[in-house]
Amino acid sequence: MRNLVIICFTLLVSNIAIADxxxxxxxxxxxxxxxxxxxxxxxxxxxYPRLAGQYKNYLIHALNSYKSGERKNAIMSGFAAGLSSQDxxxxxxxxxxxxxxxxxxxx
Ligand code: HEC
Numbered sequence: 001m002r003n004l005v006i007i008c009f010t011l012l013v014s015n016i017a018i019a020d021x022x023x024x025x026x027x028x029x030x031x032x033x034x035x036x037x038x039x040x041x042x043x044x045x046x047x048y049p050r051l052a053g054q055y056k057n058y059l060i061h062a063l064n065s066y067k068s069g070e071r072k073n074a075i076m077s078g079f080a081a082g083l084s085s086q087d088x089x090x091x092x093x094x095x096x097x098x099x100x101x102x103x104x105x106x107x
Pocket of ligand 1: 047
């Protein structure tokens, strides 16, 4: 029984570590995206959708749709084309964990 508890605890801790590294990788990769979407996925320009606080699954779906061509946008198709499935998960993890600010767009 004691061993089982230790195994469960180890699995739990290693799962957290994996989730954290996906977040960290996403944060690193988001530098490219921040020019338009803002540093943490919040921006005050209505031309660019806010990514902060979006559902992770929604972001994964949106990026895969640009990548497959199901969703068409000249800018995003180009960016999504260069992302691997792992990049998409990492970026979506990062942005979904940011706080979506209620900024009123200036322009
Ligand atoms: C040059 C500006 C620019 C850059 C850089 C950029 N995006 Fe975008 N992004 C846009 C625009 C414009 C749209 C809206 C496109 C549309 O109408 O479908 C968009 C849309 C999105 C959407 C869909 C949002 C929604 O609400 O449906 C996601 C997700 C996204 N971008 C993620 C990213 C990620 C991740 C990166 C970095 C790898 C990135 N973008 C880099 C301009 C940019």
